Amino acid sequence: MKKASVIMIIGSLLLLGLFKFPLWDIELGAPQYPDPLGMSIYIQGIEGAEEFDLQNIDGLNHYIGMKTIPKAEEMWEFTVFPKVIIGMVLLGVIIGVLGYFNKVNYKYFMGWFVLMSILGIMGMYDFNNWLIDYGTNLDPNAIIKVTNPDGTPMSYKPPLFGYQKLLNFDVTSLPDLGGYLLFLGMSLTLVAFWLGRRASLKKTT
Amino acid sequence: MKKLITSTFAVVAVLFAFTSCNNSDNSSKSGALSSNNAEKVYVAPGEHDSHYAFLSGGYSGNLTVYGLPSGRMFKEIPVFSQFPTSGYGYSEETKPMLNTSHGFIPWGDAHHPDISQTNGEVDGRFVFINENNTPRIAKIDLKTFETTEIIEVPNSAGNHSSSYVTENTEYVVAGTRFSVPIPQRDMPIKEYKGNFQGALSFISVAPETGNMDIKFQVLMPGFNYDLSHPGRGKSHGWFFFTTYNTEEANTLLEVNASQNDKDFIAAINWKKIEEYVNNGGGTMMPANYAHNVYDEVTHTATSTMKKEVRVVNPSEVPGAVYFIPTPKSPHGCDVDPTGEYIVGNGKLSANLTVHSFTKMLDAIKNEKFAGEAYGIPILNFEDVLAGVVEQPGLGPLHTEFDGKGNAYTTFFISSEVVKWKLGTWEVIDRKPTYYSPGHLAIPGGNSGKPFGKYMFVMNKITKDRYLPVGPELEHSAQLYDISGDKMELLLDFPTHGEPHYAAAIPASIIKDQSQKIYKLADNKHPYAAKSDADTKVIRNGNEVHIQMTTIRSHFSPDNIEGIKVGDKVFFHITNLEQDFDVPHGFAMIGQNNSGLLVMPGQTKTSVWEPKEVGVWPFYCTDFCSALHQEMQGYVRVSAEDSDTPIKWSLGEDIE
Numbered sequence: 001m002k003k004a005s006v007i008m009i010i011g012s013l014l015l016l017g018l019f020k021f022p023l024w025d026i027e028l029g030a031p032q033y034p035d036p037l038g039m040s041i042y043i044q045g046i047e048g049a050e051e052f053d054l055q056n057i058d059g060l061n062h063y064i065g066m067k068t069i070p071k072a073e074e075m076w077e078f079t080v081f082p083k084v085i086i087g088m089v090l091l092g093v094i095i096g097v098l099g100y101f102n103k104v105n106y107k108y109f110m111g112w113f114v115l116m117s118i119l120g121i122m123g124m125y126d127f128n129n130w131l132i133d134y135g136t137n138l139d140p141n142a143i144i145k146v147t148n149p150d151g152t153p154m155s156y157k158p159p160l161f162g163y164q165k166l167l168n169f170d171v172t173s174l175p176d177l178g179g180y181l182l183f184l185g186m187s188l189t190l191v192a193f194w195l196g197r198r199a200s201l202k203k204t205t
Numbered sequence: 206m207k208k209l210i211t212s213t214f215a216v217v218a219v220l221f222a223f224t225s226c227n228n229s230d231n232s233s234k235s236g237a238l239s240s241n242n243a244e245k246v247y248v249a250p251g252e253h254d255s256h257y258a259f260l261s262g263g264y265s266g267n268l269t270v271y272g273l274p275s276g277r278m279f280k281e282i283p284v285f286s287q288f289p290t291s292g293y294g295y296s297e298e299t300k301p302m303l304n305t306s307h308g309f310i311p312w313g314d315a316h317h318p319d320i321s322q323t324n325g326e327v328d329g330r331f332v333f334i335n336e337n338n339t340p341r342i343a344k345i346d347l348k349t350f351e352t353t354e355i356i357e358v359p360n361s362a363g364n365h366s367s368s369y370v371t372e373n374t375e376y377v378v379a380g381t382r383f384s385v386p387i388p389q390r391d392m393p394i395k396e397y398k399g400n401f402q403g404a405l406s407f408i409s410v411a412p413e414t415g416n417m418d419i420k421f422q423v424l425m426p427g428f429n430y431d432l433s434h435p436g437r438g439k440s441h442g443w444f445f446f447t448t449y450n451t452e453e454a455n456t457l458l459e460v461n462a463s464q465n466d467k468d469f470i471a472a473i474n475w476k477k478i479e480e481y482v483n484n485g486g487g488t489m490m491p492a493n494y495a496h497n498v499y500d501e502v503t504h505t506a507t508s509t510m511k512k513e514v515r516v517v518n519p520s521e522v523p524g525a526v527y528f529i530p531t532p533k534s535p536h537g538c539d540v541d542p543t544g545e546y547i548v549g550n551g552k553l554s555a556n557l558t559v560h561s562f563t564k565m566l567d568a569i570k571n572e573k574f575a576g577e578a579y580g581i582p583i584l585n586f587e588d589v590l591a592g593v594v595e596q597p598g599l600g601p602l603h604t605e606f607d608g609k610g611n612a613y614t615t616f617f618i619s620s621e622v623v624k625w626k627l628g629t630w631e632v633i634d635r636k637p638t639y640y641s642p643g644h645l646a647i648p649g650g651n652s653g654k655p656f657g658k659y660m661f662v663m664n665k666i667t668k669d670r671y672l673p674v675g676p677e678l679e680h681s682a683q684l685y686d687i688s689g690d691k692m693e694l695l696l697d698f699p700t701h702g703e704p705h706y707a708a709a710i711p712a713s714i715i716k717d718q719s720q721k722i723y724k725l726a727d728n729k730h731p732y733a734a735k736s737d738a739d740t741k742v743i744r745n746g747n748e749v750h751i752q753m754t755t756i757r758s759h760f761s762p763d764n765i766e767g768i769k770v771g772d773k774v775f776f777h778i779t780n781l782e783q784d785f786d787v788p789h790g791f792a793m794i795g796q797n798n799s800g801l802l803v804m805p806g807q808t809k810t811s812v813w814e815p816k817e818v819g820v821w822p823f824y825c826t827d828f829c830s831a832l833h834q835e836m837q838g839y840v841r842v843s844a845e846d847s848d849t850p851i852k853w854s855l856g857e858d859i860e
Contacts, residue, residue: 051783052783055783056784059756063832143832144831
């Protein structure tokens with residue numbers, strides 16, 4: 001159980017990587033952009049991959065009537081997400097420490113994982129909703145209006161995960177280091193659960 | 206009989222076998238070789254050349270940037286000539302760059318680019334280049350590939366033995382080809398001899414900023430100082446200049462300046478003179494010369510007239526200047542990478558003379574002088590001679606080195622480039638050039654560390670090398686592979702203007718420092734409008750200043766009223782883009798000026814003096830975006846006595 005608890009603590013602490021590294025990356029390449037434009041989504045806000053990328057993405061998007069990329073203060077998510085992450089890290093560490101001293105059992109590890117998964121799915125859902133709004137809620141007076149074959153306006157929603165072609169742009173959306181650390185951290189808490197469970201089964205047999 | 210027939214058949218068969226064998230050998234060999242050469246210069250679409258080459262534009266006044274080995278031109282950098290393409294020399298910001306003591310000069314004759322050095326190696330910070338006609342030295346910054354400084358050289362005329370840098374870019378040196386009265390005065394031309402002087406200028410380069418300042422001028426006898434090179438390695442601290450017209454003729458020089466069997470190479474110990482000057486030596490003499498500096502923060506050049514220059518008479522500094530006799534009106538003066546050998550390319554000589562720096566020092570130490578000229582000791586030719594390359598060709602002009610002990614000399618008259626060995630003086634290879642070469646260049650050529658893979662020759666005569674285009678032709682250049690024992694001609698490419706010298710450098714040294722945009726936040730131009738909110742139109746008497754912005758795909762403002770006939774209208778255009786390679790242009794109908802090309806983050810100003818009432822359009826001249834054609838606007842010009850108020854708008858009507 002000691003080993004499992006240490007892994008639980010490490011796993012939770014890995015979430016702190018989100019404060020330093022981006023959760024997600026959206027990369028926009030085009031014939032005219034051999035060096036793709038990019039936006040990095042951090043839990044505290046969105047930043048350009050290069051200094052002027054956000055400004056240049058906004059500049060291009062004005063042709064199709066997209067809203068500008070929100071500043072940190074324009075979305076409640078960027079103040080709430082960091083608090084949620086800090087809370088989950090603290091909770092995970094506390095559970096780990098209590099587990100180390102056998103004050104709680106391994107089931108708490110699974111509890112933490114389930115809670116984190118629910119929060120993560122909610123976050124993804126929220127993120128996807130923003131992408132939908134960003135890609136479809138367009139200025140009716142946009143310079144360029146593209147419609148689907150059925151006459152409905154084309155959506156410029158970037159993919160939540162993976163690749164999509166949007167007009168001349170190749171858009172790729174993938175987790176970045178912060179995101180990978182999050183997944184790794186969560187996986188470690190699962191490992192902690194299994195180890196804890198095995199240790200407890202051994203004890204009882 | 207049958208026997209005879211069989212043996213004949215046998216012989217024929219054997220012969221056939223031989224010839225066919227030979228044939229196949231030949232064809233496969235030449236085929237393989239030529240395709241090999243094509244591969245050596247082929248840079249696939251989207252890939253980059255391995256070297257930059259900076260070719261002087263000669264009478265175009267500019268500097269062109271080429272890639273090697275492809276021979277593709279990437280850019281023409283305006284230096285001494287107005288350049289309507291970008292508005293250089295036409296915009297209010299850049300007009301001061303072309304100011305001189307003679308006023309604004311729209312043109313120049315650019316000759317010898319040289320790349321800055323650190324520890325005897327090219328460092329890729331700056332390119333310096335001289336203007337021959339109205340003596341000036343320019344500095345081009347290799348972050349922006351733009352001219353950022355020009356200094357006029359007083360007391361000089363025909364600024365030709367220039368602009369070579371010392372091994373730590375302590376100095377960029379500018380020598381005069383024509384000697385003149387110093388100071389200039391009204392006197393009979395026939396009194397040239399003994400009265401005219403030649404100024405050799407040592408322009409210091411500030412280590413951090415690269416700012417140029419004339420530290421001192423050495424006032425030499427009235428010869429013609431043709432070309433020069435710095436000492437390096439063991440000879441660092443010295444500078445060598447070829448001379449012709451030591452006869453001091455002032456008319457029909459082609460005959461009268463070719464009488465002496467030997468002219469001189471002047472050896473100048475600049476470290477010694479520098480020390481003398483640092484201790485207060487020399488004389489400040491009145492002068493008048495322009496120093497023009499382009500500020501990348503204000504995007505504006507300023508021209509300052511300097512009023513004095515420090516001159517040094519060689520006789521004041523004993524042991525600082527010597528003459529080395531060199532046969533037959535030497536042209537190029539080239540120093541090998543070790544600094545030991547000084548090649549005097551006697552252009553009327555059949556042989557190539559090479560002097561030894563070590564022997565020169567010995568002769569000076571032992572005071573073995575053949576005489577003196579104007580108080581300057583003349584060394585004995587034989588005492589200093591390192592060797593002679595016998596009969597290498599006709600009309601040697603310039604020599605470069607590959608860093609592997611070989612030298613390459615161009616021969617104007619026999620139209621060839623000859624490879625020879627330093628030390629043994631034997632000719633190793635010769636290849637024709639097309640036609641009549643001037644300079645040649647090897648990347649890192651004027652340094653202690655040449656990159657001896659490519660060599661190119663810039664020719665003076667083109668004739669039939671390309672498709673005919675009437676009487677006036679661009680010059681041809683040929684690229685050779687010099688990595689093997691024998692030189693191999695790889696490529697023939699046209700150049701722009703008349704390239705004299707060229708400086709080349711491995712691309713890896715500079716390509717990553719090349720700037721993509723100017724940061725708008727850093728723009729301190731007094732008339733910059735950094736956002737739509739800053740745009741305005743202000744009348745000040747009959748001057749109207751329009752602070753305008755550009756961004757894909759509109760001008761702001763794009764409707765302007767209240768301009769009157771007789772006004773002087775300043776369009777101050779700020780390009781708000783911060784994206785690589787998104788310039789916007791500006792052109793106004795009927796404007797007696799060039800258009801502008803404004804880089805992202807930059808502000809440029811164009812003056813328009815409307816002469817007729819009406820509503821006159823302006824537009825973006827650079828196809829900036831899908832809606833480039835829509836990027837246009839109107840200026841309403843009213844009569845001089847009208848009371849149309851100054852108003853401007855974007856996206857709504859002026860009420």
